[in-house]
Amino acid sequence: MKKGMYALILLLVVVSGLVFISREINNETSKKSLPKLLSIAEMKAERKKWKTSPDGVMFKKWEDSPEGKKVYAGEAKIRKSLRDYTNMEGVVTSLSLPPGSRLGFGVMVNINGDDYILSFGLLKLDEFQQLHSLEVNDKIIIRSHNVSHAPKYLYPIVSGDYVERNGKIIYKRPIRKDGC
Structure with a gap:
């Protein structure tokens, strides 16, 4: 009887020790996985460092090029509608994205005389079934x-985020369940 009691107590001590060690290891890994938040000065230094890198130099050249200026001008034309989340009238110009694009599902649209990529991202098949019914020259409302x-x-x-054709909603981005 005494041997059984000693064995049970010894087993309890060993298991408690293992649980305690496991908990410490988990706490250490969770502390390590939190990214360090940078101060404003550090962020500016990192941005300056990136701008002098080959990628930063190429991006700056693109911004100053006619293509980059055209893209920024197109963004400026629709900025108010985006900020206010108001309707923008568009015409579908192509059912496929430019070759080599990795944006998921999308179409090309013309809004106020400028072409845009209307991207829906990587969605589940059932989420954009109605979007596959779009045809070239369809007039749509976008938000x-x-x-x-x-x-x-x-x-x-x-x-x-929202697409409507002939007064019928054909796509509305689902609300994320994780709150962000």
Whole structure:
């Protein structure tokens, strides 16, 4: 009886020790995984460092080129609609994105005389089923919160948050469940 009791106590001590060590290891890894927040001065120094790197120099050349200026001018034309999340009328000009693009699903649209990439990102098949019914020259209403650019593309990239055709909603970006 005493041997069984000693064995049980010894087992309890060993298991408790293992749990305690495991907890310490988990705490250490979670502390290490938190990224260090940079101060404003450090962020400016990193940005300055990047601007002098080969990638930064190429980006600056692109910004100063006619292609870069055209992209920025296109962004400026729709900035108010994006900020206010108001309707923008567009015409579908192509059902495919430029060759080599890695933006997921999207179409080319013309808004107020300028061409844009309307990107929906990497979505599940059932989320953009109705978008596949779009045809060239379809008139659509677009709402978005975001426009971006990249030297790889000759057009501003509008994130498709809401698309309507003939008064019917054909796409509305689902609300993220994680709150962000």
